[in-house]
Amino acid sequence: MTTERSSLDDPLFRPLQVGALAVPHRVWMAPLTRLRCLEPGDLPIPLMAEHYAQRAGAGLIVSEATHISPQAKGYAGAPGIYSDAQVRAWQPVTAAVHAVGGRIACQLWHVGRISHSSLQPAGLPPVGPSVLPTQARTSLRDAQGRPMRTLCSPARALEVSELPGIVDAYAAATRRARAAGFDAVEIHGANGYLLHQFLAAASNRRTDAYGGPIAARMRLLLEVVDACADTWSADRVGLRVSFGASSSPELADDAPEANALTVARALAPRGLAYLHLSEPDWTGSGEGLAPAFRHALREAYPGVLVGAGRYTAERAREALRQGWLDAVAFGRAYIANPDLPERFRHGAPLNEPDATTFYGGGAEGYTDYPVWNAVS
Template identity: 50%
Template sequence: MLEQHDPLFRPVTLGSLQLPNRIVMPPMTRSRASQPGDVPNALMAEYYAQRASAGLIVSEGTWISPLGKGYAWTPGIHTQAQIDGWRLVTDAVHAAGGTIFAQLWHVGRLSHASLLGGQAPVSSSAIQAEGVNVFVAEADGKPGFVQASMPRALSVAEIRAVVDDYRQAAGNAVAAGFDGVELHAANGYLVNQFIDSHANDRDDDYGGSLENRLRFLGEVTRALVEGVGGDAKRVGVRLAPLTTLNGCVDADPETTYLAAARLLGEIGVGYIHIAEADWDDAPHMPLDFKERLRAAFPGILIYAGKYDGARARAALEAGWADMIAFGRPFVANPDLPARLRQGAPLAAHDRDTLFGGGAHGLTDYPSLQAA
């Protein structure tokens, strides 16, 4: 396919950014931050720079405060050392011609007291994520999985403090050289715990009605806009309307997430990043729902979820998607855009090296030319 006719390689405008293609590297936890301190490092900088030919990179989930952490060896953006570490990453990506947003993350109840200095995780409500495991560092340096701890409900004053933490994290991301930020409001994490009705049993301004359950999403998103300097196009939001991942279930997800999309459109964010369920027996996202999301939100819509080149091109041509994120394919194919352009075969990743470890399984996958 000639590049000028290939929808994956048509440039796209995201606010003041001109992106060369419509291929997104989405956030993927890799758990390689330096210890102690969960600090981004030169190895991570090499990893992201290798993948800078993506139109947009979104960093792995990056916790905004000590109580926002949920998994071992994941990076934060809370301390000066972490900000300096992320500057290594952004400088490397920019030197390679790439664009990178920081995904800002508060896991809420999806954590364990051992990761939080003995404190209980926090959430919208004191409802445990039954059967949901998080990984902690074992003595042998490998991840061990444990049931997420019972959370406590945030007070209204604490909610306001968390909103402030998000605002500060966005400012920290700018200081670290990121081109923008993405709010992780999907996959059962803290913002999702306010949105979905079965995870939120509050009876105050943050629970009950749909308007109240979306209040935290709106407040956090506006705080991020302030944190990046007032440019709403430098903010994206990740949503997972139908996934029911990590125990978050909504009684009427299509109504809820169409309302969320309209709210984010009113705020003026640059994009919504839709995480479709990607496991074998996952719920299907109907085409008419995607078309209604398109009508509800005027910005860029990114979709992620087991897309290959053919499905991605069809989605872009249909118009309900503006960009497509390829998660696992980027793990073993650092030059994924070149492979998609040429229709070349994709390398398979090694599952045993996804979380934790060193360069093996992170930066040692060869490019197509090298292979």
């Protein structure tokens, strides 16, 4: 038995204007790294076109994180968006999504210190805001091409003179994403990667204009946002952030909520397509965002707000009804349910994701999850 709701009374299925994009409903596909790309070259493979096209019923697909330069790479098997060959390899992916009526944003990624020197140009150390001991891990490929978890290599601190080059790499990646047929870009400012490393007090010990108070720690993020917006248009640029207290001591912040509101107020006048919250409890550890903070964020940030992290259809409806969010992105549920919005619409049961096939490999656990067949 399933219950179909009318789209009029279901907050998940009301259309939404997201910057330049008319989005038919509020069930989005969260960015999901799957590590199936071709190396060398970090090239998307044809199977990815099939995977994303299967999920094109999403309000908006956000692509797996995609590195903006060779230095920005931290995971073997992730795609890039810094070469013309990568643009050509992404084109069939975006075309396949468009052919069935979908929309797809490219998530722009610089991993910062979450990398291994064997993945870096000339085997150099990864880069970050500051030199810090780390217990963080990343993923290489073993001799059989399977993902292999590995401790990150010690990073070196970026010189201030190198930062304009990083901002330029985001701008160039935006240009290439547009040429590759994406509808938007999403700057990855969340989950402990470069821009988050600059934002968080524990990982940014700099004493120059990019470290110290939050106004300085958010400088690089804002420069990147402005560069991407200038390159394309602010209404084609989204941003993902990790607001709230991190469960990782390496990303501890001095005043997480107050700092998040400072960042949100700085973003508000920039007219971005959306702000995407990677909510702090998504791994199952740590606290979720407090209702008082959600209200304050809503006041600080008038644009489109998207949440992600352990949502069910019901929790998503509740967040929309409360006015805390305008859309909700689903990660693991989207891995296992290519037709997730249809299932939500009909109250149909969900397939369970198989975590052993999240990373690496081929079609298994990637393009072979069954759709729900409505029985009339």
